[in-house]
Amino acid sequence: MTEDTFGRYLVAVIGAGPAGLFASRLLAMNDVHVVLLNRDIIPGGLAEYGIYYDKYKMKEGLRKQFQQILDLPAIDYFGNVKVGETGDFRLPELRAMGFQALLVTVGAQGTKWLGLPGENLVGVYHAKDLVFHYNLLPPFSTQAVRIGRRAALVGAGNVMLDIAHWLIREMKVDEVISVVRRGPNEVKFSKEELKAVVHNLDLAKLFAEVERARPVADAVGQNVDEAKDYILSTLPKGLDPVSKTGFYLDFLASPSRILGNEQGYVNGLEIEDTTLVCSEGEVQAKRLSTRRILDVDTVVFCIGDKVDESFGLPVRRNAFVKNPNPLHPMEGLSFEAFDPDLNRPIDRVFVAGWSREASSGLVGLARKDGENGARAVLDYLQSAPRLVEPKSILDEFKEKLEKLNQPIVNKSDLQKLVDAELVEAEKSGLPAYKFATNDEMLAVMGLKQPIAG
Numbered sequence: 474m475t476e477d478t479f480g481r482y483l484v485a486v487i488g489a490g491p492a493g494l495f496a497s498r499l500l501a502m503n504d505v506h507v508v509l510l511n512r513d514i515i516p517g518g519l520a521e522y523g524i525y526y527d528k529y530k531m532k533e534g535l536r537k538q539f540q541q542i543l544d545l546p547a548i549d550y551f552g553n554v555k556v557g558e559t560g561d562f563r564l565p566e567l568r569a570m571g572f573q574a575l576l577v578t579v580g581a582q583g584t585k586w587l588g589l590p591g592e593n594l595v596g597v598y599h600a601k602d603l604v605f606h607y608n609l610l611p612p613f614s615t616q617a618v619r620i621g622r623r624a625a626l627v628g629a630g631n632v633m634l635d636i637a638h639w640l641i642r643e644m645k646v647d648e649v650i651s652v653v654r655r656g657p658n659e660v661k662f663s664k665e666e667l668k669a670v671v672h673n674l675d676l677a678k679l680f681a682e683v684e685r686a687r688p689v690a691d692a693v694g695q696n697v698d699e700a701k702d703y704i705l706s707t708l709p710k711g712l713d714p715v716s717k718t719g720f721y722l723d724f725l726a727s728p729s730r731i732l733g734n735e736q737g738y739v740n741g742l743e744i745e746d747t748t749l750v751c752s753e754g755e756v757q758a759k760r761l762s763t764r765r766i767l768d769v770d771t772v773v774f775c776i777g778d779k780v781d782e783s784f785g786l787p788v789r790r791n792a793f794v795k796n797p798n799p800l801h802p803m804e805g806l807s808f809e810a811f812d813p814d815l816n817r818p819i820d821r822v823f824v825a826g827w828s829r830e831a832s833s834g835l836v837g838l839a840r841k842d843g844e845n846g847a848r849a850v851l852d853y854l855q856s857a858p859r860l861v862e863p864k865s866i867l868d869e870f871k872e873k874l875e876k877l878n879q880p881i882v883n884k885s886d887l888q889k890l891v892d893a894e895l896v897e898a899e900k901s902g903l904p905a906y907k908f909a910t911n912d913e914m915l916a917v918m919g920l921k922q923p924i925a926g
């Protein structure tokens with residue numbers, strides 16, 4: 474690319490998940506040169522490391538779209554680069570280097586714990602520990618996980634079902650209990666995801682649970698038969714079971730304590746009964762003080778995520794704080810980072826995707842949010858001071874990258890990795906292959922000495 478064809482503007486997009494990638498494309502198509510920085514070596518974020526690994530067709534389709542985006546000459550990709558207070562570059566440093574705007578699309582990397590006694594016992598996980606483990610994201614890929622025979626999964630969303638899928642069809646545990654703080658009408662999972670495990674569902678227990686919840690649901694105007702039909706309608710399309718795992722939904726139950734044995738291993742989950750109350754136009758769970766114990770040896774919190782609080786932006790309600798009175802709103806939403814203590818927007822910093830609203834929606838929504846974030850940035854750039862030599866700022870940035878003294882992954886390196894994965898997939902007869910460690914990936918890209926042995 475010559476000086477003449479180099480974009481008029483220079484923007485850093487931080488995080489190459491669906492939000493960051495689609496935002497980068499829109500920016501690149503509008504006279505912006507994009508520097509896309511990604512913590513992981515491989516782009517794609519949760520599309521690569523969240524979506525269940527056997528959805529080969531969906532994942533392959535997304536990878537192709539991401540590749541087309543990265544093929545755009547106006548996008549420079551730098552993987553294995555972490556931004557943030559504990560990262561390789563802090564936000565103020567990037568701003569000072571001359572990037573006209575920073576669009577933060579780093580997803581929701583923090584862990585939402587409830588602060589219950591016993592959360593540190595062996596056998597307690599947050600869903601992302603397991604999702605990243607089975608989807609082979611380093612370093613989670615090589616971390617040992619200890620899955621017992623009976624697991625309680627707190628939550629009733631699609632992530633709960635992904636974990637149930639893995640425990641039931643891969644780990645083949647004895648029991649999986651989804652602990653749902655509200656009633657049958659508030660499950661958040663989709664029928665599509667239920668198909669994988671619906672034939673393991675204990676229907677007698679389901680019917681009993683629905684009847685137990687009926688008077689409570691009636692009192693807030695809910696019809697539990699509709700909820701029952703929603704679940705049962707999946708049965709004809711359900712996959713044949715491959716294990717004898719019993720799958721149960723335990724409604725109106727909120728976790729209060731995790732019990733452990735003397736060796737520090739989980740041996741129970743105490744749950745508190747709840748009832749439903751209408752408050753502020755919503756049906757909410759209200760704890761009653763009666764408790765019971767579930768006999769489990771594994772507890773997984775599938776309750777959504779929050780953003781990384783050490784990133785360097787203020788956090789509220791699990792996401793980075795947005796300007797309540799945005800200067801560049803898109804579809805009525807704010808994409809501008811905001812400092813509530815100083816009561817002012819954070820200069821030239823924008824947020825989108827799960828960083829703007831944690832654990833919300835599918836890839837399509839992250840794409841839309843990223844694109845709207847890019848539109849907000851473009852709107853801002855209309856009135857931003859012109860850069861005299863955007864390319865020289867990029868060159869200086871590249872020099873700083875070199876000085877980091879760590880392998881930086883660019884687009885041509887990624888192509889080598891894709892080629893090596895194809896070779897491995899063919900060798901092993903698998904539909905897809907992934908290297909489980911950064912060292913292996915860096916070695917096949919020629920960025921690190923191959924590991925001996």
Ligand SMILES: Cc1cc2nc3c(=O)[nH]c(=O)nc-3n(C[C@H](O)[C@H](O)[C@H](O)COP(=O)(O)OP(=O)(O)OC[C@H]3O[C@@H](n4cnc5c(N)ncnc54)[C@H](O)[C@@H]3O)c2cc1C
Pocket residue numbers: 487488489490491492493510511512513515516517518519520523524525528554555556557560578579580581582604632635784825826827828833834835836837839
């Ligand atoms: C378990 C699970 C399964 C899912 N399954 C599906 C599904 O089947 N279908 C579907 O449509 N949607 C699914 N989703 C939802 C979908 O994955 C998300 O909507 C989407 O990926 C969010 O996109 P994002 O770009 O905002 O964040 P992410 O996808 O999380 O991407 C964030 C990116 O930022 C990078 N990053 C993080 N921190 C830093 C940092 N400090 N510096 C630099 N880079 C950083 C990461 O490396 C990553 O590439 C699933 C989600 C989960 C959790």
Ligand SMILES: NC(=O)c1ccc[n+]([C@@H]2O[C@H](COP(=O)([O-])OP(=O)(O)OC[C@H]3O[C@@H](n4cnc5c(N)ncnc54)[C@H](OP(=O)(O)O)[C@@H]3O)[C@@H](O)[C@H]2O)c1
Pocket residue numbers: 587627628629630631632633635654655659660661662666727728758775776777778832833834835
């Ligand atoms: N295959 C797919 O398509 C797929 C797979 C995975 C994820 N996703 C998407 O990714 C997004 C995130 O999914 P998710 O499952 O993490 O979130 P989710 O759909 O919001 O579900 C979270 C669950 O956790 C419960 N919960 C939250 N806080 C709790 C607490 N303090 N105590 C007890 N329970 C609590 C919620 O209950 P309440 O309802 O009572 O709050 C809810 O049942 C969703 O949009 C989902 O559709 C899609």
